[in-house]
Amino acid sequence: MVAIMTVTPHPGAPPTQRPVRQLFAASVGNAVEWYDWYAYTFLATYIAGAVFPKGADNSLVPLLSTFAVFAVGFFMRPVGGLLMGAIADRHGRRSALTVTILLMGGSSLLVGLTPTYAAVGVLSPVVLVLARLLQGLSVGGEFAASTTFLVESARPGRRGLFSSFQYVSTTAGQLLASGIATLLVDTLDEGRMDGWGWRVPFVLGAVLSLVGFWIRRGARETRSEEQRRAPRPGLVEGVRRHPRESLLICGITMGGTIAYYTWTSYLPTYAALNAGVDTSDALLAGTISLAFFGLLQPLGGLLSDRFGRRPLLLFFGLGFALSSVPLLHALRDSFAVLLLVQCAGMVLLTGFTSISAAVNAEVFPARVRAAGIGFPYSLTVAAFGGTAPYVGTLFKELGHAGAFPWYVAALCLGSSLVYLRLPETAHGELRR
CATH class of the missing domain: 1.20.1250.20 (MFS general substrate transporter like domains)
Incomplete structure (x- = not known):
């Protein structure tokens, strides 16, 4: 690795x-x-x-x-x-x-x-x-x-x-x-x-x-002159020549995407379905927490430049693995409680979102960096992030609404195991 x-x-x-x-x-x-x-x-x-x-x-x-x-x-x-x-x-x-x-x-x-x-x-x-x-x-x-x-x-x-x-x-x-x-x-x-x-x-x-x-x-174009003169890579060269890196992107992204789509998109619906929160209150809390989330991102990026990527990733992954269940179970028919739950999740989520671009870019060499990141990342988002609302709704329809927080926690724990094995790359140069 x-x-x-x-x-x-x-x-x-x-x-x-x-x-x-x-x-x-x-x-x-x-x-x-x-x-x-x-x-x-x-x-x-x-x-x-x-x-x-x-x-x-x-x-x-x-x-x-x-x-x-x-x-x-x-x-x-x-x-x-x-x-x-x-x-x-x-x-x-x-x-x-x-x-x-x-x-x-x-x-x-x-x-x-x-x-x-x-x-x-x-x-x-x-x-x-x-x-x-x-x-x-x-x-x-x-x-x-x-x-x-x-x-x-x-x-x-x-x-x-x-x-x-x-x-x-x-x-x-x-x-x-x-x-x-x-x-x-x-x-x-x-x-x-x-x-x-x-x-x-x-x-x-x-x-x-x-x-x-x-x-x-x-x-300004960011490819070097050396890269421009080199033979052009094949369409699937990134996946074909770097399968371990591709799988690594999937592991890094899995927990982050389920947490992101749960907290930024699905949580108002989840709160309305499972805690009886008024829809307008849920949407207002979502908007406020989203603005708070955007303001946090540069702080997370600066912290990672100083202290490294892995501490922030583990802060996110282990934080969600331990707190997803109590946070989502704490929801009740209260605007203040919902807002606190959303903002707490946004703080943890920043450990992933603020540096995911840097972490992904530091995995692949420059020649296949964009396609190498794009395919496994988007595939993982489609598999876990895009399905988050439907999995949560399915658990509700099956009478097991309480299982969804455990699902989120399990995926974040899985990504945390990947983060534990990542060497630190914050202070090195990008791969050629």
């Missing part, structure tokens, strides 16, 4: 000039990507009313509805991680970043312009499914490219800090989507919201994508 993580100097790397511009290019684009992704989640009810009407006679409609809402995006993320990661490794990180943001902008516009079922029939959900496929492809590729770009842009001793902006920008995009959706719902009456209001955030997302594209075009 030590051999996997050994880092060597990278004398051929480009000079780390304009680090703030590099950070801004990656963060703004990533925020726009996740704004588009989460806008769909917040407005799914209105989309369903226009695209999947109740009582539709065509039997394909409910099938396509289920596929679009619950499967398509996460299904395409591993594919996006592999394809866009390969573009980043073959043609440069900046090239991949411009492709992903244009792809997300186009798919967002496609959602906004999706015709209603009343106008074109079953073609309506087909268009929406296509848009969601493209969004999943873009988001999967975004993590692979932006993770690599962020960490390679950092000055020595600042990879953890730069890494933390992966989730700062992700959280900013999620909060922006939530805020705009809330503003529209509060401003427009039901008829206008059902008719055209739900389309506005997606058209806006397409415009923001063009802004992000312009910013990213001015960023």
Whole structure:
């Protein structure tokens, strides 16, 4: 395992000039990507009313509805991680970043312009499914490219800090989507919201994508001249030549993704289903804790640059393994209790999210770094993070709602065993 993580100097790397511009290019684009992704989640009810009407006679409609809402995006993320990661490794990180943001902008516009079922029939959900496929492809590729770009842009001793902006920008995009959706719902009456209001955030997302594209075009490529001259890697070379590193990414990510999606997305629903918390209170607590979470990320990155990656990972993994059950069982019909539980989880979760980009980038050599990270990471997110709400709901339906916290704890414990064996890489150079 030590051999996997050994880092060597990278004398051929480009000079780390304009680090703030590099950070801004990656963060703004990533925020726009996740704004588009989460806008769909917040407005799914209105989309369903226009695209999947109740009582539709065509039997394909409910099938396509289920596929679009619950499967398509996460299904395409591993594919996006592999394809866009390969573009980043073959043609440069900046090239991949411009492709992903244009792809997300186009798919967002496609959602906004999706015709209603009343106008074109079953073609309506087909268009929406296509848009969601493209969004999943873009988001999967975004993590692979932006993770690599962020960490390679950092000055020595600042990879953890730069890494933390992966989730700062992700959280900013999620909060922006939530805020705009809330503003529209509060401003427009039901008829206008059902008719055209739900389309506005997606058209806006397409415009923001063009802004992000312009910013990213001015960023500096982080591949060295030596890497540009080297033969281009194959599409699956990262997995084929580095299977142990690929499995290591899965182990590192497994606990982090189940904790992230449980605490940032599913917890309001879990609290409403199992503790009787009012839905509006649950959403408000979620928004406040999410903002708190975003502010914590740079602190976690700075701590890892000073004290190392492994202490923070173990703080997260063992912390969740020991506290998931008592925290989730402590939930009751109380806004204050829910907010405390969410914020406590966010503090622990920061030990993973603030440095996951740096840890992942330090696993793979530069030649296959983006695709090597993108595919196993996105596959693990799809398997454990994307299924978190459905596993929790399934346990509830089977009459074993109390088993879900143990499921979260077990996955975090499994990742903790991986963290225990990781050598420290915070103070070395990235592998060539």
